[in-house]
Amino acid sequence: xxxxxxxxxxxxxxxxxxxxxxxxxxxxxxxxxxxxxxxxxxxxxxxxxxxxxxxxxxxxxxxxxxxxxxxxxxxxxxxxxxxxxxxxxxxxxxxxxxxxxxxxxxxxxxxxxxxxxxxxxxxxxxxxxxxxxxxxxxxxxxxxxxxxxxxxxxxxxxxxxxxxxxxxxxxxxxxxxxxxxxxxxxxxxxxxxxxxxxxxxxxxxxxxxxxxxxxxxxxxxxxxxxxxxxxxxxxxxxxxxxxxxxxxxxxxxxxxxxxxxxxxxxxxxxxxxxxxxxxxxxxxxxxxxxxxxxxxxxxxxxxxxxxx
Amino acid sequence: xxxxxxxxxxxxxxxxxxxxxxxxxxxxxxxxxxxxxxxxxxxxxxxxxxxxxxxxxxxxxxxxxxxxxxxxxxxxxxxxxxxxxxxxxxxxxxxxxxxxxxxxxxxxxxxxxxxxxxxxxxxxxxxxxxxxxxxxxxxxxxxxxxxxxxxxxxxxxxxxxxxxxxxxxxxxxxxxxxxxxxxxxxxxxxxxxxxxxxxxxxxxxxxxxxxxxxxxxxxxxxxxxxxxxxxxxxxxxxxxxxxxxxxxxxxxxxxxxxxxxxxxxxxxxxxxxxxxxxxxxxxxxxxxxxxxxxxxxxxxxxxxxxxxxxxxxxxxxxxxxxxxxxxxxxxx
Numbered sequence: 001x002x003x004x005x006x007x008x009x010x011x012x013x014x015x016x017x018x019x020x021x022x023x024x025x026x027x028x029x030x031x032x033x034x035x036x037x038x039x040x041x042x043x044x045x046x047x048x049x050x051x052x053x054x055x056x057x058x059x060x061x062x063x064x065x066x067x068x069x070x071x072x073x074x075x076x077x078x079x080x081x082x083x084x085x086x087x088x089x090x091x092x093x094x095x096x097x098x099x100x101x102x103x104x105x106x107x108x109x110x111x112x113x114x115x116x117x118x119x120x121x122x123x124x125x126x127x128x129x130x131x132x133x134x135x136x137x138x139x140x141x142x143x144x145x146x147x148x149x150x151x152x153x154x155x156x157x158x159x160x161x162x163x164x165x166x167x168x169x170x171x172x173x174x175x176x177x178x179x180x181x182x183x184x185x186x187x188x189x190x191x192x193x194x195x196x197x198x199x200x201x202x203x204x205x206x207x208x209x210x211x212x213x214x215x216x217x218x219x220x221x222x223x224x225x226x227x228x229x230x231x232x233x234x235x236x237x238x239x240x241x242x243x244x245x246x247x248x249x250x251x252x253x254x255x256x257x258x259x260x261x262x263x264x265x266x267x268x269x270x271x272x273x274x275x276x277x278x279x280x281x282x283x284x285x286x287x288x289x290x291x292x293x294x295x296x297x298x299x300x301x302x303x304x305x306x307x308x
Numbered sequence: 309x310x311x312x313x314x315x316x317x318x319x320x321x322x323x324x325x326x327x328x329x330x331x332x333x334x335x336x337x338x339x340x341x342x343x344x345x346x347x348x349x350x351x352x353x354x355x356x357x358x359x360x361x362x363x364x365x366x367x368x369x370x371x372x373x374x375x376x377x378x379x380x381x382x383x384x385x386x387x388x389x390x391x392x393x394x395x396x397x398x399x400x401x402x403x404x405x406x407x408x409x410x411x412x413x414x415x416x417x418x419x420x421x422x423x424x425x426x427x428x429x430x431x432x433x434x435x436x437x438x439x440x441x442x443x444x445x446x447x448x449x450x451x452x453x454x455x456x457x458x459x460x461x462x463x464x465x466x467x468x469x470x471x472x473x474x475x476x477x478x479x480x481x482x483x484x485x486x487x488x489x490x491x492x493x494x495x496x497x498x499x500x501x502x503x504x505x506x507x508x509x510x511x512x513x514x515x516x517x518x519x520x521x522x523x524x525x526x527x528x529x530x531x532x533x534x535x536x537x538x539x540x541x542x543x544x545x546x547x548x549x550x551x552x553x554x555x556x557x558x559x560x561x562x563x564x565x566x567x568x569x570x571x572x573x574x575x576x577x578x579x580x581x582x583x584x585x586x587x588x589x590x591x592x593x594x595x596x597x598x599x600x601x602x603x604x605x606x607x608x609x610x611x612x613x614x615x616x617x618x619x620x621x622x623x624x625x626x627x628x629x630x631x632x633x634x635x636x637x638x639x640x
Contacts, residue, residue: 018427018430018431019431021427021430022416022419022427025418025419025423026416026418026419029418030418103414104410104412104413104414105413105414105415105416107375107378107380107408107410107413108408108410108413108414108428108472108475109431110379110380111378111379111380111403111406111408112403112428112431112432113400113403113404113431113432113433113479114431299380299381299382300382301379301382301395301396301397301399
C-alpha cells in the first residue's frame with residue numbers, strides 16, 4: 001500500500017509541478033471559482049432553455065421537435081458557449097502573472113528553482129483546466145440536444161476540442177499581456193481588446209474589404225474568385241471557424257469558390273477548411289505568445305555578457 | 309534552542325569555486341534606470357560567514373544592489389558574484405545559494421503556514437519526505453510551531469515576516485539577503501526577529517541585511533557598508549568605521565567649579581570647534597586625534613582646574629551614519 005502511495009506521489013510530482021499544484025489548490029479554495037461556475041452554468045442554461053421555449057412557441061405549440069431545429073439549437077448553444085469562453089478566457093489569464101507581481105509574490109517565485117517556462121506554462125494550464133472544467137460542466141445542457149436528436153457525439157466532441165483550442169489561444173494571449181504589462185488592469189483591457197478584434201474586428205474587416213473588392217472587381221470586369229484571398233481574414237475569426245465545422249460549404253463561400261468567372265458555379269475545393277486554417281494560424285500564434293511570455297517573465301540577465 | 313537545518317540539496321555542488329571565493333564579490337556595479345543612476349560603480353567583497361549591514365537613506369541603492377544579487381535585476385555594467393557564480397551568467401546556481409527576503413512581499417493567503425513552506429520547498433526541488441522533516445524545524449526556528457495549521461491571512465505582520473524568513477531558509481541557503489526584515493514590526497516582533505537572526509548568525513550563515521533601525525544592526529553585524537546616491541561611501545568593520553568617524557568627537561568634562569573660566573580656556577585651544585555648557589558639565593566638539601585630546605586634558609590640569617571626569621561621548625551607528633551621509637560623499 002505504501003509502495004502504491006509512493007508511486008502515486010512520484011507520478012503526481014512528475015505531472016504536477018509545484019506552481020501548478022499551488023495554482024490548482026488556491027484557485028479551488030476561493031469562493032470566486034464556485035460563483036464563476038455557477039453563473040456560467042446559469043447563463044448557458046437560461047439561454048438554452050429560453051431558445052427551446054421560443055422555438056416551441058413559434059412552432060405553434062406542436063409537441064414534436066424537428067431534428068433540424070435541434071441542430072440549429074446545437075449551433076446556437078455552441079456559439080453561446082464560444083461567446084462565454086471569449087468573455088472568460090482573457091479575464092482568467094490576463095492577471096495571472098501581473099497579479100502575482102501586484103501581490104508582490106512574483107519576486108519570491110522568481111528566486112526559486114522554478115524555470116520561467118514552468119511558471120508560465122503551469123499558470124496557463126491551471127487557468128485552462130478551470131475553463132475546461134466549466135465547459136465540461138455544461139455537458140448536461142448539451143444533453144437537451146441529444147434528447148431531440150440531429151447531432152452526433154462526434155460533432156459534439158469536435159466542438160469541445162475546438163473550444164479547448166480557442167481557450168488555449170485566448171489564454172496564451174492573456175498570459176502574454178499579463179507578462180508584458182505590469183498592471184493587471186491594463187493587461188485585462190488589452191486582452192479583451194484583442195479578443196474583441198478577433199471576434200468582431202476580423203468579421204467587420206472581412207465585410208468592408210469584400211465590399212471594396214467587389215466594387216473594384218465589378219468595375220474592372222474580373223471574377224469574384226479573384227479576391228478569394230480575403231477569406232483568410234475570416235480564418236482569424238473563431239466564430240467563423242466554428243461555423244465552418246458545422247457547414248463545410250462555408251469555406252467555399254468565404255473564399256468565393258462557389259462563384260467562378262461570370263458568376264458560374266465552381267467545382268474547386270479549398271486547400272484547407274476555414275477551421276483548419278484557423279488551427280494552423282493560431283497554433284503559430286500560441287507558440288509565439290507562450291515563448292514571448294516565458295522570455296519576458298524574468299529580466300534578461302545575460303544580455304550584457306552575450307554582447308561582451 | 310538550537311535548530312539544525314541541513315538538506316541534501318545540490319546547492320554546494322552548484323559552485324565548485326565557492327570554497328575559495330568570498331560569498332559576495334561585487335566589482336564596478338552600475339545600474340541605471342533611464343536617466344537615473346541608481347548604482348554608481350559599487351565595489352564590495354563579503355567573506356563567508358559575515359553578517360553585513362547595508363545602511364543608507366531611502367533610494368540610496370540598497371534594494372537595487374540586493375535585487376541584482378537575487379538575480380531579479382540585470383546590472384547595467386560591472387559584475388556581481390555570489391559564491392563564485394556570476395549572477396548574470398549562472399542565475400540558477402546563484403538562486404540555489406541565496407535566500408531572499410524583499411522589503412515588501414506578499415503571501416498566498418489561502419495557504420496554511422505549513423503548505424506555504426511545502427510549496428516553496430517543492431519549488432526548490434526538495435523531496436516531499438525531506439520537506440516533512442524540515443518544515444517543523446523551520447517553524448520552530450521562527451517560533452511559529454503553534455501556527456503551523458493557521459491560514460497565512462490570519463497571521464500578524466510579524467508572523468508573516470518570520471514565515472517569510474523560514475521560506476528563505478527552506479533550501480538551506482548559504483547566503484541570506486534580507487531587505488529591511490524588521491520594517492513595520494512592533495518592538496516585540498523586532499526583538500523576536502533579531503533573536504532569530506542571531507541564531508542564524510551562530511549557524512554560520514552569511515547574511516546581508518539592510519535596516520533603518522541602526523542600533524539593531526550594530527548589535528549583530530560584523531561589517532557595514534554605507535551607501536548614498538548609489539555610491540558606497542564607507543565600508544568595513546563597525547568599530548573601525550566608528551573610530552574613523554570619531555575624529556570628530558564630543559568630549560564631556562565635569563568640573564568642580566570654575567566652569568566659566570574653563571569654557572574661556574577651552575575656547576582658545578586648538579581643535580576645539582564648539583563649547584556647550586549645561587548642568588551636566590562642559591561639552592566640547594573636538595576635531596583632534598587622541599594625542600591632541602591628551603594635550604587638552606593635560607592643559608586643563610596644568611591650569612589648576614579640578615576635573616571630576618573627562619570622557620568621550622559614545623558615538624553609535626546612528627551618529628556614524630549621520631556623519632557619513634550628511635553630504636555627498638563627505639564621509640569618504
